[in-house]
Structures are given as C-alpha cells and as structure tokens.
Amino acid sequence: MMHILNRNHLLDPNEIRGEIRVIVEKYHSDRTQLLAILRECQERWRHLPALMITIIADEMDLPRVHVDGVATFYHFLSRAHRGNYTVYVNRSATAEMAGAAAIMKAFEKEVGVPFGQTTADQQIGLRTTSCIGMCDQEPAVLINEVVFTRMTPARVKKLVKAMRADVPIHEMLGKLGEGRNGSRAIHSEVVNNIRHKGPVFFTEYFPGSALKQAMEVGSLDVIEQIKASGLRGRGGAGFPTGQKWGFCRAAEADTRYVMCNADEGEPGTFKDRVLLTEMPELIFEGMAVAGYAIEAKEGILYLRGEYAYLKEHLEHVLTQMRSRHLLGRRILGTRFSFDIQIKMGAGAYICGEESALIESAEGKRGQPRNRPPFPVTSGYLRRPTIVNNVETFGCAAKIVLNGAEWFRKMGTSASAGVKLLSIAGDCAKPGIYEIEWGKSVREVLELCGAENVLAVQVGGPSGQCISEREFDRKLCFSDLGTGGAFTVFSKKRDILSIVHNFMEFFKDESCGFCVPCRAGNTLLLKALEKIMVGNGTHADIEGIKSLGQMVKTASRCGLGQTSPHPLLTSIQNFFEVYRDKVRNDVDYLSQFDLRFAVIDSCVAANRKPNLELEGRDERDVKEVSDGTGSC
Amino acid sequence: MEQGHVNLTIDGKEILAKDGQTIVQAARDNGIFVPTLCDFRSLNPAGTCRICTVKVAGRFVPSCTTPVSYGMVVENETAELTDLRRALIEMLFVEGNHMCPSCEKSGNCELQALAHRYRIVVPRFPFLFPVQKVEARLQHLFIEHKRCIQCLRCVRGVKAKDGHDIFGFIRRGSDVRIALDVNDPDAVSEETAKKAMEICPVGALIQKRVGFKVPIGQRKFDRKPEGSPS
Structure with a gap:
C-alpha cells in the first residue's frame, strides 16, 4: 500500500500538486468528475486538508469555496486524517440490535482512541456511519471500502492486530459469500440471503433478449408497453415509470440521459446490493432499453460509496456487455448506440433523492434542486433525464421480454407486479424476498419466521412504524407503499x-x-x-x-x-x-434540566458528578467519569 | 386577457401576472405582501427559508420558486400559513444566537422585522445555543456565523470582480455554514464588504467601522415596518 510509506511524513505541497495534477488530468479536468477526484485524493492521502483543497481548485480552475463545499458535504471525505485504515461502524437500528455497541467498545479498547478520532500515528481511524446496506448480516463494518460482516469483539481484536501490522485489507477477509460475492471481481464476505424467488428476478435470463425484443417492437411501443404494465417506481415514491419515460422522450433536446439510482440509502434496504451482485446484466440491459425508448445515448449508474466493493465487478460486467455488443456503439448491429458509466457517491443519504443524485453526479454538493423544472425536462447537465431505481430497470427489462400483460397479472390492480423486500431485524430468515404486491404484513412476517413481533418498520425510517393492530394491512401503493425495507422489531425492543x-x-x-x-x-x-x-x-x-x-x-x-x-x-x-x-402530574416542564447542566459543568471542570445518570448516553458518562474530582 | 399574462387569485383577490413570473413576484407587483428572507431582488431564487410558503390546490409550495399558472388559486394569509411562517422564523431564532440589542443590524435586519410583523415574543422551541466563532481577521468584514440563517444571498450575490464565487456553502445538515475564500484579494475589499452587508438579511456579515452611523430609531424598518403598505 503506497500511502503507508507516507506515514508521519509532512505533506510536501509540490509533491502533492504533482500527484493531484496527474489525477485531475486522468479525469480531463472535467468538473463533473470533481467528486471522483476528491474521492481519489481522500483514498490516497486519507484526508483533504485545506492545502489540498486549494491545489485541487487551482488545478481544476474552480472557485476554492466550490471545491470546499463539495469536500465537506460527503461523509467519506474528511478535512482531518482518517487513518491509513478507516473503520466505519454502521449504527443503523438493526446494527444496534445485533450488537454494534459492543463492536464499537471493542474497537475503542483495541485501538485506544474513541470513535471520531484517529490514532496519533495515523494508522487507524474510528468513525461511525449510517446504514451500509448489510442489515441481514450485522454487525457490519466498512474498512477501506471492504465490508466485514457478522462482527464479533474477538474478530475486532484480530482485525486491529492486522491493521497495526499493515496487512493488506483483502487478506483480512473471512469466508467469502455465496454466488458472485465469491468471484474474483467482488471477493467479499457479504452474503446474498435470497430467501424467496419469484418470476421476475433471480431466474434464468439471457442477456440481450430484452434489447432484441425492444428493437423489434420499436421505441415508442416500449414506452406504451411499460405504461400498460402498470410499472411504478421501485424506490418508494411509486411514480408511473412509463409516464416518466414518455415525458422525457417528449422533451425537446439534443441529448437525453438515463440514470440508475443505486444510492440505496434507506436504512433497512439492501435489495439493490443483491441485484447488482447477481443480476447486473439485467439492470444494465433495462437501462439500455430505457435509453432506446427515450432516445438517449448515455446512461449513468450512480453507486453509493458504501457499495464501492461492487464497482470492479460492475465495470467488468459492462466490459463484457460491450464486447457482446449489448452496450457501446451499434448495439446488436443496429444504429442504436448506448453506453453506461459508473459514478460513485461518497456517503450521503440525500443523494438518493433524484435531483440531489443528479447534482452529485455532476460533481457537486448533493443538494436537491428546486422544482420545476423536473429532471424529465431538465436533469443531468440540464438535459432531459430519467432517474429510476435499480429494481425498476430490472422490471422494465422483464416487461419488454415477457409482455405487459404478464406483469400486470401479478400483484394488485393499482400495484402491478412484484416487489423485492429487504427483510431484517428480529426474524429467523432475514434476506431478500420477491413477493407479489398485495401481501399482508402478517403473511410476510410468517414467511420470514418472525414471532413475538412488536412493530414493523415498512419502507424504512421514512416509511411507517406499524403495530400488531395493523398487520393485516397490505403491501401496495394504495395501502402500505414501500421501497423495500421491512424491518421487524420483537417485543423485547424499545420503540x-x-x-x-x-x-x-x-x-x-x-x-x-x-x-x-x-x-x-x-x-x-x-x-x-x-x-x-x-x-x-x-x-x-x-x-x-x-x-x-x-x-x-x-x-x-x-x-x-x-x-x-x-x-x-x-x-x-x-x-x-x-x-x-411523559409526566402526567404537570402541564409543562422546561427543556432545561439541572442534572444535565451539572453534568456538563462537571465535564468542563474535569470533575465527577455525584448524580444519577439515567437516560444519558453511555459515552457522555464515560467522558465524565474520566475526570478525577467529584462535585 | 392580455397576451403573455395569466390570471390568478391570491386570497380571493384576482390579479394579473406576467407569464413566467413566480408567485412572489406576481404578488409584489400587485401590492400583496408575501414574507420572504432568502429572496433578494434579481438573484435566482434559492428556496432555503420557506417563509414564502403558500398553499396552492391543497399543497404547500414556496412562492419564490413556483411559477404562476392560469387560474391558480393561492392561499397566503391564512391562520395555518401564519402559524407555519411564525414557526419557521422561530426556528431561525433558536438555531442561531440572535441578540438584537447588541447587533449592529438591528433596525435593518429582515429577520427581526419579520419577527415584529408576526408578533413573536418568545419562540415555542428551545434555544439550541450553537457555539460559533466570530471571524474577525478580515480587514473590512466581520462574519458572525451565529447570526447566519444560511439564506445563501451572499453566495448568490457577492462575486469577485471577474464574476467567480468567493462565498460558498460548506458542510451539511445542522453544521452547514457559509464560507469565504479568504485567499482571494477581492474577498477583503471595502467595496465587497459593503455589498456583503447590504445583501445579508441579518447581522451575519457586518462591514467594519460603520457601526451606528445611522442611529437606532432611524433605520429601515424603524421608519417602515416590514409588510406595511407601499
């Protein structure tokens, strides 16, 4: 590892400038690649100090505040040194349930610094992060973009020892996961956990068949077919896909874009990760079909930073598809050309919002745009753009292949087809389930072997938290719509x-x-x-x-x-x-809490408070008890 | 109906607006007050403060970014919207540290003026008391981050001589803040400082050495409170 040679050496501005120039040139000084450039610099130097921001701005001829704005927006980019090995422990609800706190404690003990800090020798940095899409195999951590699942305190000890000995990160992996997780291009211990297969995904499929079919019926008919199938966006919002494609195609422009939203950030969701692992050809083909339908030449897969471990695999699949004339120039010998590039996120849930995703893909801060105009008329680089979820493109390819009627017959009248659920939490069989829309929560709970259920979070935190009284409600857009997260909480959990x-x-x-x-x-x-x-x-x-x-x-x-x-x-x-x-004996209580005020002032005075600390975060208390005196 | 114009109603009053105008522009042209903070003259609307939120066909929309359309029915001064706008102003007060009596912007401050208009005495939310340092190293400008409402008027409106950005927006979530490119010689000119103070709706950007040139009592909103008829 190159960067390890740099340890404890002061950064030499001239040397950095030279290296940054090489990186910037690699991306042709393209401003839409600013995020990619910052990611590379972060990976190379493990942080982006002020000096580096200035150099990057200089080299790219961008205002310094602009580069600084982007560099400080994303969770995986950092002003402070994050260590040659950066450990990100997932703190999502399912991770907490699986024991993330014990894992964090073990890391703090072994590494010797609290979370949020990096060791003095800059070897190991400890950070927390939002859901990394591994809810069915928690506690999970990311170290230098490599995923470690089902962590135990004993394993933490081993990993820390290896990090101290500069062991290459891939050599620390345990048993590799099933399916393509074990392939050379992924090489990960992540498992798929596909528990319930259906007619749409994870079945036999021949790459190119959907494209061939699409070209036979013609681009306008593809849109009509998608409309007739009743397909609605699978990211959660449920906008009719055919309508979106129709609007985009109708917008006058010199060029249009197809974007695939693989920024699967909703805590509790991980089905896109499995689709991209096992069925990327289907997803890419769905994008090409969309490109054919709306007359676009370029597609972008926006992949969340947490899934960087899938990038090489996806690039490999793209190369294969190009060599089989399923992507690139003159697809299948026709006049239709379409290619796909992958753009990486860097840790920001908001980038799953379509206009924020577009901004981020343009290399900017992932801030949503004002609407109107909508992306279908003014999206990526202000051109008409469709942004669809990974699963939506998969459905679209299969609809073109098998017909609208085939899809329409599944599910309910307002919610046609199937839905991939990411089931996690307190159940016997967490994982991926392909179900028809219209199943009740109770049926799904039985399917995944959940007992003694207190609550189900349907659709992730942005969805709904429902209780037993509502378990007969149905999963469909007219009742309980969902992007796929289905998180089960048993009666031993605290709401x-x-x-x-x-x-x-x-x-x-x-x-x-x-x-x-x-x-x-x-x-x-x-x-x-x-x-x-x-x-x-x-x-x-x-x-x-x-x-x-x-x-x-x-x-x-x-x-x-x-x-x-x-x-x-x-x-x-x-x-x-x-x-x-809540207190029933009083109408009003001020926010001010004397106990906490005392604790805070004791921390400031480095003294130990003589108070009960119920309800206070454990680590705050630890901070306090490190003090010597008492008050 | 005239070419290039659309009819719409705001709180039942029929008005004529130019095609392509936003609701807030149409309201202003017709002498109807819609409160704004992040909106500033000819700058592109940002939509950060949401104080201009109105209700159109049962949906809440910001009037600074929503274009007028034919037959649009806009609700503006309803009890529901007044409460929402008051809450948004209160959020800005508790999110920063706004001590009006000691602030040079008092009387010229748009946030203070709106608080007066909405008769805010005490915010319903607890104060967050953020700890923010004052940036005083520049020759002509103080940056008081604790008073900044992140409206981005400076980011959009104060540029270097050649037009490039000197103000920016950094970090995210509750940590967001404006940043100034201090390496840029334009950033510290007296002219830029003057412009920055003018464009800032609150007391976050204060030009040095002009304090109390206009006495309290004779300032913009002392003479003409926000929202009074023009």
Missing part, C-alpha cells in the same frame, strides 16, 4: 430508542439547505430526547405532532417531507409508550 435512532439518522443526513428540515429535525430529536429522559409532558407530544407536520409540509424535498414519520407514526401506533413516559 423510543428505535425512533431515536431514526431521528438521529435524519438529522445527520439532512443536507441543511432548507430551514424546516435542518432546524426542524434537530428540534424534533431534542423534543424526543426530552421525553426519553423523563422530562416530557403531554404538551411535548402535541408539540412534536405540530412541528412534525410543519417539517413535512414546508421542507424542500422528500427527506424533510418524510423525516418526521418515525415520530408521527409511532405516536399514532404506540401512543401508550409515549403516554407512559
């Missing part, structure tokens, strides 16, 4: 801690652009914490409901428009939990 985890997630992942989402989510989290420590009243519950509604209505994009859902749906479905936690 408020789960909601807290989700609200922290939204607070961390808000882009910060608009006031209701930026300030509102912070205030919602604070209000929940007030209730959790026992200082809440009924007025606080009402306050959350009112503020939550405002955040939903006034926010600029889907993040803020759904982020209060964990609170609002749990207050609705688990009101008793809140009722039992």
Whole structure:
C-alpha cells in the first residue's frame, strides 16, 4: 500500500500538486468528475486538508469555496486524517440490535482512541456511519471500502492486530459469500440471503433478449408497453415509470440521459446490493432499453460509496456487455448506440433523492434542486433525464421480454407486479424476498419466521412504524407503499430508542439547505430526547405532532417531507409508550434540566458528578467519569 | 386577457401576472405582501427559508420558486400559513444566537422585522445555543456565523470582480455554514464588504467601522415596518 510509506511524513505541497495534477488530468479536468477526484485524493492521502483543497481548485480552475463545499458535504471525505485504515461502524437500528455497541467498545479498547478520532500515528481511524446496506448480516463494518460482516469483539481484536501490522485489507477477509460475492471481481464476505424467488428476478435470463425484443417492437411501443404494465417506481415514491419515460422522450433536446439510482440509502434496504451482485446484466440491459425508448445515448449508474466493493465487478460486467455488443456503439448491429458509466457517491443519504443524485453526479454538493423544472425536462447537465431505481430497470427489462400483460397479472390492480423486500431485524430468515404486491404484513412476517413481533418498520425510517393492530394491512401503493425495507422489531425492543435512532439518522443526513428540515429535525430529536429522559409532558407530544407536520409540509424535498414519520407514526401506533413516559402530574416542564447542566459543568471542570445518570448516553458518562474530582 | 399574462387569485383577490413570473413576484407587483428572507431582488431564487410558503390546490409550495399558472388559486394569509411562517422564523431564532440589542443590524435586519410583523415574543422551541466563532481577521468584514440563517444571498450575490464565487456553502445538515475564500484579494475589499452587508438579511456579515452611523430609531424598518403598505 503506497500511502503507508507516507506515514508521519509532512505533506510536501509540490509533491502533492504533482500527484493531484496527474489525477485531475486522468479525469480531463472535467468538473463533473470533481467528486471522483476528491474521492481519489481522500483514498490516497486519507484526508483533504485545506492545502489540498486549494491545489485541487487551482488545478481544476474552480472557485476554492466550490471545491470546499463539495469536500465537506460527503461523509467519506474528511478535512482531518482518517487513518491509513478507516473503520466505519454502521449504527443503523438493526446494527444496534445485533450488537454494534459492543463492536464499537471493542474497537475503542483495541485501538485506544474513541470513535471520531484517529490514532496519533495515523494508522487507524474510528468513525461511525449510517446504514451500509448489510442489515441481514450485522454487525457490519466498512474498512477501506471492504465490508466485514457478522462482527464479533474477538474478530475486532484480530482485525486491529492486522491493521497495526499493515496487512493488506483483502487478506483480512473471512469466508467469502455465496454466488458472485465469491468471484474474483467482488471477493467479499457479504452474503446474498435470497430467501424467496419469484418470476421476475433471480431466474434464468439471457442477456440481450430484452434489447432484441425492444428493437423489434420499436421505441415508442416500449414506452406504451411499460405504461400498460402498470410499472411504478421501485424506490418508494411509486411514480408511473412509463409516464416518466414518455415525458422525457417528449422533451425537446439534443441529448437525453438515463440514470440508475443505486444510492440505496434507506436504512433497512439492501435489495439493490443483491441485484447488482447477481443480476447486473439485467439492470444494465433495462437501462439500455430505457435509453432506446427515450432516445438517449448515455446512461449513468450512480453507486453509493458504501457499495464501492461492487464497482470492479460492475465495470467488468459492462466490459463484457460491450464486447457482446449489448452496450457501446451499434448495439446488436443496429444504429442504436448506448453506453453506461459508473459514478460513485461518497456517503450521503440525500443523494438518493433524484435531483440531489443528479447534482452529485455532476460533481457537486448533493443538494436537491428546486422544482420545476423536473429532471424529465431538465436533469443531468440540464438535459432531459430519467432517474429510476435499480429494481425498476430490472422490471422494465422483464416487461419488454415477457409482455405487459404478464406483469400486470401479478400483484394488485393499482400495484402491478412484484416487489423485492429487504427483510431484517428480529426474524429467523432475514434476506431478500420477491413477493407479489398485495401481501399482508402478517403473511410476510410468517414467511420470514418472525414471532413475538412488536412493530414493523415498512419502507424504512421514512416509511411507517406499524403495530400488531395493523398487520393485516397490505403491501401496495394504495395501502402500505414501500421501497423495500421491512424491518421487524420483537417485543423485547424499545420503540423510543428505535425512533431515536431514526431521528438521529435524519438529522445527520439532512443536507441543511432548507430551514424546516435542518432546524426542524434537530428540534424534533431534542423534543424526543426530552421525553426519553423523563422530562416530557403531554404538551411535548402535541408539540412534536405540530412541528412534525410543519417539517413535512414546508421542507424542500422528500427527506424533510418524510423525516418526521418515525415520530408521527409511532405516536399514532404506540401512543401508550409515549403516554407512559411523559409526566402526567404537570402541564409543562422546561427543556432545561439541572442534572444535565451539572453534568456538563462537571465535564468542563474535569470533575465527577455525584448524580444519577439515567437516560444519558453511555459515552457522555464515560467522558465524565474520566475526570478525577467529584462535585 | 392580455397576451403573455395569466390570471390568478391570491386570497380571493384576482390579479394579473406576467407569464413566467413566480408567485412572489406576481404578488409584489400587485401590492400583496408575501414574507420572504432568502429572496433578494434579481438573484435566482434559492428556496432555503420557506417563509414564502403558500398553499396552492391543497399543497404547500414556496412562492419564490413556483411559477404562476392560469387560474391558480393561492392561499397566503391564512391562520395555518401564519402559524407555519411564525414557526419557521422561530426556528431561525433558536438555531442561531440572535441578540438584537447588541447587533449592529438591528433596525435593518429582515429577520427581526419579520419577527415584529408576526408578533413573536418568545419562540415555542428551545434555544439550541450553537457555539460559533466570530471571524474577525478580515480587514473590512466581520462574519458572525451565529447570526447566519444560511439564506445563501451572499453566495448568490457577492462575486469577485471577474464574476467567480468567493462565498460558498460548506458542510451539511445542522453544521452547514457559509464560507469565504479568504485567499482571494477581492474577498477583503471595502467595496465587497459593503455589498456583503447590504445583501445579508441579518447581522451575519457586518462591514467594519460603520457601526451606528445611522442611529437606532432611524433605520429601515424603524421608519417602515416590514409588510406595511407601499
């Protein structure tokens, strides 16, 4: 590993400039590749100090504040040194349930620094991160883009030892996963856990067959077919796919773009990871079919930074498809040319929002755009663009192959076809399930072997938290729509801690652009914490409901428009939990808590508080108890 | 109907707007007050503050980025919207540290003026008391991050002589803040500082050595409170 040679050496500006120039030239000084350039620099030097930002801005002839804005937006880019080995521990709700806290403790003990810091020799950095799409094999960690699943404290010890000895990261892997996870290009211990196959995915399929069929019927008929199939977007919002393609095709332009949203960031979702592992040909072919339908020449797969371990595999598949004339110039000997490039994210949930994804693909901060104009008329590089979910492209390819009627017959009248569910949490068989729309929550729970269920989070944190009373509700767009996350919580779980985890997630992942989402989510989290420590009243519950509604209505994009859902749906479905936690004897209690104020001042004075610390985060307490005195 | 114009109603009042205008522009042209903060003259709308939110066909939309359309029915001064706008202003107050009596922008501050208009005495939300340093190293400009409302007016409107960006937006979530390219000689000119202070709706960008040139009581909103008829 090159970078290890650099350890403890001061960075030489001239040397850095030379190397950066090589990286920038590799990307032809293309501004839309700024994020890729920053990713490379981060990987090379393990951080992006101010000096480096200045050099990159110079070399790319961009305003320095612009480069700084992008470099400080993404979670995997950092001003401070993240260590030659950067450990990211996933802190999603399912990770916590599987014991992420013990894993973190073990890392802190072995490495000797707390999370958020890097060792003095810059060898190991410890960070936490949002859901990395491994909910069915938690606790999972990412180290230098390599995924380690089903971690144990004993394994932490081994890994840390190996990191200290400069062992190459791939040599630390355990048993490789099944299917293509074990291939040379992926080489990962991630497992697929495909539990329930259906007629659409993970069945026999011959690459090129859908494209051939599409070219036989003609581009306009492809759009008509997709419309007739009733296919709706699989990312969660459920916009009719055929209509989207139709709008885009109707928009006048010199060129159009097809984008595949593989920024699978909704905590609890991991089906796109499995699709991209096992069926990338189908997804890419779906994109090519879309390109043929809307008369586009270029496609972009936007892959979340967490799935960087799949990139080589995907590039390999693209190369293969090109050599078989399924991509590239003159596809299948026709006049249709279409190619796909992969663009990487760098840790930002918001980039799953389609306009933020476009901004990010253009190498900018992943901030959503104002609408109108919509991407179908002004998207990537201001050209008409369709952005569809990975699964949607897979469905589209199969619809073209098997006909609209075939698809329409599955599912319900308003929700045609099948849905891939990512099932995780308290159940015997977590993994991927292909089900027809219209199944009830209860049926799915039986399928995955879940017992003693307290709650199910349908559609991830931005979806709904439902209780047993509603288990007969059906998974479909007219009842419980979902992007695929289906997270089960058994009766031993605490609803408020789960909601807290989700609200922290939204607070961390808000882009910060608009006031209701930026300030509102912070205030919602604070209000929940007030209730959790026992200082809440009924007025606080009402306050959350009112503020939550405002955040939903006034926010600029889907993040803020759904982020209060964990609170609002749990207050609705688990009101008793809140009722039992708030004070019934008083109408109002101030946010000010003398106990915490004392703790804070003791921390400042480096003294140990003589107080009960119920409800306070364990690590804050640790920080306090490190003090010597007492107050 | 005139060519290039559309009819719409705002709170029941029929108005004529130019095709392509946003709701807020149409309202202004017709003497209807819609509160704004991040909107500034000819700058491209950003849509950060959401204070201009109105209701159209049952949906909440920001009026600064939503174009007018024929027959549009806009709700503006309803109890529901007033409460929402008040809440947004309160969020800005608790998110920063706004001490009006000690702020040079008092009387010229748009946030303060809106708080007066919406009769905000105490915010309903707890103060977050962010710890933010004052940037005072520049020759002509103070940057008071604790007063910044991230409206991005400076980012959009204050440029270097050759037109390139000197103000930017960095970090994300509740950590977002504006940043100034201090390596750029334009960033510290007196002229730029003056322009920055003018464009800033609050007291986040303060030009040095002009404090209290206009006495309190004789400032913009002292003479003409926000939203008073023009």
